Amino acid sequence: MTRSSTASPSSTLSAEAVFDAGAAAGRATDAILRDTLHGTARGVVVDSPPGAGKSTLVVRAALELADAGRPLMVVAQTNAQVDDLVLRLAEKNPALPVGRLHSSDTDPYDKALDGLDNVRKSAKASDLAGIDVVVSTAAKWAHVKGVEPWAHAIVDEAYQMRSDALLAVAGLFERALFVGDPGQLDPFSIVGGEQWAGLSYDPSASAVTTLLAHNPELPQHRLPVSWRLPASAAPLVSDAFYPYTPFRSGTGHGDRRLALGVPSDGSGPDRVIDEAAESGWGLLELPARHTPRTDPEAVRAVALVVRRLLDREGASVSERSEDAVPLTADRIAVGTAHRDQAAAVRTALAELGAADVTVDTANRLQGREFDVTVVLHPLSGRPDATAFHLETGRLCVLASRHRHACIVVCRAGVGELLDAYPSTEPVQLGTLVKFPDGWEANHAVLAHLAHHRITWQP
Amino acid sequence: MSLITTLARLEAVSTGRARPAATVRHRHLSERPLVFVPLTTAGEAGAPLGALVGTDRDAPRLLAVPQPRDRDLRFAFLAELADVVLPYIDGCAEAVEAAERSETDPETGKRVKVEVELCADAPQLIVPSRAGVDFVRLLGRSTRFRRTAEQDPEAPFPAPPRVPLLGRWLTHFGERARVPGSSLLPAMTDLLGRHWATGQSSLEDQHLGALLAWIDPPAGRSGAEAAREAELARDAGGQLRCPPAGPATDPAFDNKLLAPAIERYDRARTAFAAAQDGLEADERLGALTAAEREIRTLVESRTRPTWDAVWRGLDLLRALPEGVRVEERWTRDRWSFTGHRDRVLAGEPPQPRRDDAVTAANKLATREREQARLEAQEALDDPLVMAGRRLSGEAFAGEVTDVVMAYSESKRPSPRPLVTVRTDDRPHLGARTRVYRSLGGKPQAAEFVGYEDETDGHGADGHGRDGAEEGPAAVESTGVESAGVESAGAGQSSGGLLVLRIMDKMGRGREPEAGSVPEKGDRVCFTLFEHEPRGGAKLPDPEETPWTHGGPPDAEAAVREPADPVTEEDVL
């Protein structure tokens, strides 16, 4: 790798032999809860890299605030996130009264909530008045008017929330804990908002950007340890996507192992599986060619890798379990850039009898976790590299969903493609640089994957 | 760019002529637009050099600034421009019709209908290109904070009386131009580019001369040849035969023609000022007038071709029939115009330099809503646009092969007929996906029930098919890759026979009203997108801006925004 000129702090960190990840994470969590429960600032911001225990933190903060008798509203971005939070809260404390504020559409919430005794559901905020914790989406909260403000709020996935969405709900609470991952996909608008770029309250910027621009004195914390990413992945993801806010893996190099019951048949897919099982990364490189998005060869290669992962009776050992856990279909996911690619992979998997494997786009894989992921590289076979494909968050999401290994399927020639599309991003004055350039991050990942390359002619 | 537009462009390359990108006109065109062809001075932000402006294609008003760095001459230009633009605007501000608008009653807090005026027509200012729209915005910004002698007797360089008002109007036009589908201030290149696909890139389409050459090449020549000539051909003196549409001028024009002419003007003016007696002054005034005339001629020579090109573009666009829903969007422009008229009449201060947090968020929400409306309406108005949506799996068209009456399971059963449609399209349908068709201009909703096996009647449901999943499917399928959207692309699953359950617009009775349910043999077209965008939640008033966004803006500062400081560089 050619990153010598920008020696990253994370590589120094991992060099420290005695680093007690658990203690570091614990200290961070304690500080966050102290500021949230006993601090004087109106807001607390927490940056959480992939798999650093964001959901656990949100649930714990919610329970402690409820314990302290502070009326709490929780703002999440999607209905799935809201339902997931309600389920987690009920799991931790079944006796806690929780309100689920929902829309008036058909099937507005997960039916699993109906089985929980202390969860009340309503489309009207007034029906939920007085309940310790009320959870809903930002979009639904925005319609709540004329109520007493809540003493406290937790805003989840705050980096994926737009500034204007926060503007619509911020009048509902006095103080708030903002939690999110700055490295995932940024919010966006389908129309141009350039005229407000650089303004502290640019409506299409992220909620955290606006919040901090107006309240720079707010305490900002960072969860320093990824419990999801293995020791093989954390340094790369941290260097490539979080160069200014590094983190490390909570596990060491020997803590996780992926073993395959059935030996390799020598094919490309099997060899890349072996490489990934051994090192945590694998690049299955197909011959260079310009292809449509749903490149039939690449799609089939992705499906074959998944099929072989299942056939070869993979089993994982980790800090969670001494005994080997079988690598089943629900522990594998396929990530793509486009919906039609995901659909093509699903079709190919169905033909191979592996329809149970999750296949989705980066957008929809945000926040999810698997043992092994198979990724169709966003630039594979493309004749051009658009801003969409170079977006740092997209690659970051795809490269940070796995606990054991990530296998990337890609056509050769992406390095040259990147060179033909040098980064010429426009720069808006006054905007905060929080994240590396997509072009540079793509190169960094590619350079790392080159060490785990299996070339294959299907 | 959709594959259908790409094909049109490639056909244009192959045939040497632009190909249609629309079958109807998607923008309103005024009966009497005001065309504005401005030129600016290189290196000076917003310093006008001259313009052609007016509503009569045969008699444009020529405005010129013989020395662009002289503030008095710039003010004279702006005053003249105001003399043309403001009466044109006033002409639309007077004729009104009665209309209703929902407002929040300040006492009860309830939404009530109030009777208000709506201007019967609105002005339409047409500029040659997008850079012209930016220039209008810049002129608005540079003039709306100026003070007239009447407003502020202490103002060091008072602006002519109507200039600040012109600035406020130009600012309003410039802001409205950012709303998708609006027509108060269109750029001719955008209008033409929306309706024709040329054999060049959209970047090159920004050159009005080249764009027109592709759409309407001179007899016996290909669009490609004519476009290249429009871009590059120069006369013996090294000047472009087709001057750029501006407002920027060609450097060769600046260096070889304009700079010497301005120098002559400066010299003549200095000489005139130094004249010793009346006779000498008369003589030198003649020289000064001649020097000024020379610059006016130069300005006219660079603007007149563009002026004619804009009107030619209007001819071409007028030959297209107007889309059915264009009028509805124009009415929104009329509301926008009326609203600004009322704010000016009420004595409100000029638009601030920067929007406050709430205004910015409201504007963004409006633009997003209007973008969604525009996309839906263009597709409903134009089969060629709908073809693009069908290709991307967001709509489907086909023939009704069967209708089976069914009813809802409630105490008073309502009709919920099952309609089978045969289609070759591949919509992204999932279980219970809502689809809509236009019925008498209003959307009728239906629910996807499942695919029907051609051989054995009602069969599989939507499971196992690709297509719409939960979540923001509507956003992810717009095909705008650069905006961070994962586009859906052409569908994967084949269509065939699909069964829909009609959900509404069938009247109140047990039997559906006549004509409200498709019949066997009907051609139908359903969309997966909604026809009317949903409004978002109401944002707080600016006075209630929350702490996360900096708290309420300083109301005092907004009322009294100072004029730009005057610097000595502005005066020669």
Add this chain to the structure above:
Amino acid sequence: MDKATLAGALGSPSAFGQSQFALVRGNAFEARVKADGGTELLRLVHEKLDRSAEPPAAARVPDLSAAGHAGRAARTELALGEAVLAPGEWTLLDHPLLALDVAGSPAFLEPDAVVVHPDGSWTVVEIKSFPLLDGSADPAKVGAAARQAAVYVLALEEVATRLAAAPDVPGEAPRVRHRILLVCPKDFSNLPTASAVDVRKQRAVTARQLARLTRIEHIADALPEGTCFAPELPRERLTASVESVPASYAPECLSACELAFHCRDRSRAQDAVTTLGRPVRAELGGLTTVEDVLAAARGELGDPADPTVAALRRAAALRAEALAGAAAPTGARALAGVAGAARAEVAPCP
């Protein structure tokens, strides 16, 4: 190499060149910014980047003139070394010359100015003539300025490393600041205003690009013997020379490169779809020429099982259906004698 002259000699003159109005204005502005020993410029550096430092009262402005590029670069390096040894003082380097290693060969760069802060750190200053209107400027222009400044930052970092290695300089290498100062005219005036621009992204990108550049000899090796771009050569030989250099034309080149019109002619002659813009290729897979795409759409070429070909045929069918459906009423209107082109274009293909 003067690409504009070359383009003229190739028969595709560029639309470039600068208006003398812009030139005069730009020069006047830079002179104003640097007047009085850089008082205003240093005030801006202090205000925007280093408020905690002592405000600059008098600054050192060393003479950087020397013979030749290498001489000037050496003089600049010397001046930087002296400035580092003068802690607590402000130093302004007006038009320094920096050498940067590009693929093994030195390239010389001339920033508008470099300021040495009292703490010994260095700031790159870029003076541009586009305005900062109400605090914001054209993002494309700011982006270009940031990329340009990033190259200067890298070059300065090389200087700093060399200085630190020298025996007479104590301590660590001087810090090159990653926030540069962009100085522009304020609003509609000629008064300077400034904005700090964080160039860490651009710096990382440029460093990566430099690392990936094959050594310049390799580029030269790929060119045929006797390649020469002197404009006085006959046009055929020049054309052959220029075409031996690999380049991929895209419409964006038109606003950036003097040779773009020449490359566009080549691209059109090759019937390349990218002539219409790079995004066009996104859905065309391996098809690269206009005629191939159209033939595939017409069903004359390609495998229907190939998703690209299948999508093209569906698109062509849907487009034909829509145009045919719309043709009937338009045809009637056309008979009424509406202006030519529009009618012809909306009429159905026979």
